[in-house]
Amino acid sequence: MSKTPQNATTRISTFVLLIIFLTLALSLTALILATTFFGQDNKIIAGYLLLIGFIGVALSTYVLFQIRKRVLRLRIELPPIVTTIECRKCGFKIVREFQRGDYIFKKGELCQKCNENMLITAIYREVKEKEKTAP
Amino acid sequence: MAIVSALQNQLIQLQLFEEYSWIFNLLFYVIFVVFIFYGQRIQMYVMLREVEGSLYKLKYIKDEGRKIAIETIKEIGKPQTDPTGRVDRFLEYFTIAPQSLDPAGVVWKLEHILDVRDVRFKDEVKLMAPAADETQAYNLENTLEAAMALNYIYKIIRHFYLLGKKTLSLYIIMQIQMILPLIMREAEAYASALKAFAYGQPIGDGAGALVAAKLMYGYETRKMPKDCVVATVPIEGRTAFVIKAEGPGGNVGKIGDAVKAIIDENEGKIAAIIMIDAAMKLEGEEVGEVAEGVGAAIGGPGVDQFKIEESILKYRIPINAVIVREDIGDAVSPMRKEIFDSADKAIDRIKQVILERTKEGDKVIIAGVGNSIGIGQ
Incomplete structure (x- = not known):
């Protein structure tokens, strides 16, 4: 589920993308033209082209970012789950990724140090908390 | 001379602007009038758009849930035929709550309905996944229930969205838009629960079961009604009957029946009952915070709480509660480290309660409430 979703819900329409990139291209052309008109001392047209160019670039990039955000919003991030296996005799500890079939208090593999049966003592996920703003 | 001509140019430009300023004025008035008459409608469309965005996300989550459930059944259950149709039918199951116009005896009616539902679910799972132990x-069963919950949430939101669109009623759209962030949180929690259930990982709700498992580990256990286990554990010179739902499968058991059975076995000679459960935390409270109180700490439809309260009332047994605070997201998703670590703090608190509220040689019941998924004994 942590992969980028690729179903119908998240697919971005090619038509929308085409319009966005067309607007972006036209806006960039307007900006280039504006510099040419500035060179020719035609400041009114240059000013209008500059305005149109900036608005076009801003709008198309905004829409692009919004689309990207929508796809990212659909991702469900799952932090890795770790399993701690402990030897009750010598205290030797192994921390590894969770595997299907693991459960707390399951007798696991043999201890590398004392050859005793090890025990799964913990299964959990670690979450990094965002900073809290409340007093 | 150059400065003068530049100034003249600027003046001409300003005059040009003044010439067309009426256009800007007109535009301003048009916008003003449009907002006066159509402001609410525009606001409504903005809200509808917001609900639509969330609906897309819910659809994605629901579809993923269904996919995970089907894949897990195929992987574990090794069915002869494709289980997709059966899963789709399962996702549409519903339960009708008993009539409560005459509330006397409604708990038993509810218990019966829940039992029928439980048996039906188990039978369905057996048919879907014949090779599963x-x-x-x-x-x-837990995976399918999580997928079912997601399907239900999606359908409810879609219903209000379409109803709002059809009637263009601001109040229908507004009420769903206002509670949407909370619903989305719940849906996301169920989405992460799906994987946890499919893989058999312990979840936050199992905090109580984990405490009981830690207390009973190394002692002999026996089965209790229904789907529960009990171990007799000496703690601080007292005899503790530690109860939990049987693990490591996803199961909450009928703790109420188990507590009642232990009380009856001991003819009511129980000095105290201590219940441990995960409880809802308020925003601002720490995850895994341990708190203490009195009363039957058990969630669900209320049948088990009712049974425990009936039993303790009969023999006037004091009941204490130790809770581990967490939110809905933490409760149904894989157990957080903070919650896992809080189990030891909860055990210390239980010992403290035993020392303070009972005498040496007394008998106490310690009930670890919660889903035992991924937690053995």
Whole structure:
């Protein structure tokens, strides 16, 4: 589920993308033209082209970012789950990724140090908390 | 001379602007009038758009849930035929709550309905996944229930969205838009629960079961009604009957029945009952915070709480509660480290309660409430 979703819900329409990139291209052309008109001392047209160019670039990039955000919003991030296996005799500890079939208090593999049966003592996920703003 | 001509140019430009300023004025008035008459409608469309965005996300989550459930059944259950149709039918199951116009005896009616539902679910899982063992069947049942919850949430939001669009009623759209962030949180929690159930990972709700498992580990256990286990553990010179739902399959058991059975076995000679459960935390409270109080700490539809309260009332047994605070997201998703670590703090608190509220040689019941998925004994 942590992969980028690729179903119908998240697919971005090619038509929308085409319009966005067309607007972006036209806006960039307007900006280039504006510099040419500035060179020719035609400041009114240059000013209008500059305005149109900036608005076009801003709008198309905004829409692009919004689309990207929508796809990212659909991702469900799952932090890795770790399993701690402990030897009750010598205290030797192994921390590894969770595997299907693991459960707390399951007798696991043999201890590398004392050859005793090890025990799964913990299964959990670690979450990094965002900073809290409340007093 | 150059400065003068530049100034003249600027003046001409300003005059040009003044010439067309009426256009800007007109535009301003048009916008003003449009907002006066159509402001609410525009606001409504903005809200509808917001609900639509969330609906897309819910659809994605629901579809993923269904996919995970089907894949897990195929992987574990090794069915002869494709289980997709059966899963789709399962996702549409509903339960009708008993009539409560005459509330006397409604708890037993509710218990019966829940039992029928439970049996039906288990039978369905058996048919879907014939090769699954008991633990896997419990986990599959939980996975399907999470997928079912997601399907239901999606359908409710879609209903209000379409109803709002059809009637263009601001109040229908507004009420769903206002509670949407909370619903989305719940849906996301169920989405992460799906994987946890499918893989058999312990979840936050199992905090109580984990405490009981830690207390009973190394002692002999026996089965209790229904789907519970009990171990007799000496703690601080007292005899503790530690109860939990049987693990490591996804199961909450009928703790109420188990507590009642232990009380009856001991003819009511129980000095105290201590219940441990995960409880809802308020925003601002720490995850895994341990708190203490009195009363039957048990969630669910209320049948088990009712039974425990009836039993303790009969023999006037004092009941204490130790809770581990967490939110809905933490409760149904894989157990957080903070919650896992809080189990030891909860055990210390239980010992403290035993020392303060009972005498040496007394008998106490310690009930670890919660889903035992991924937690053995």
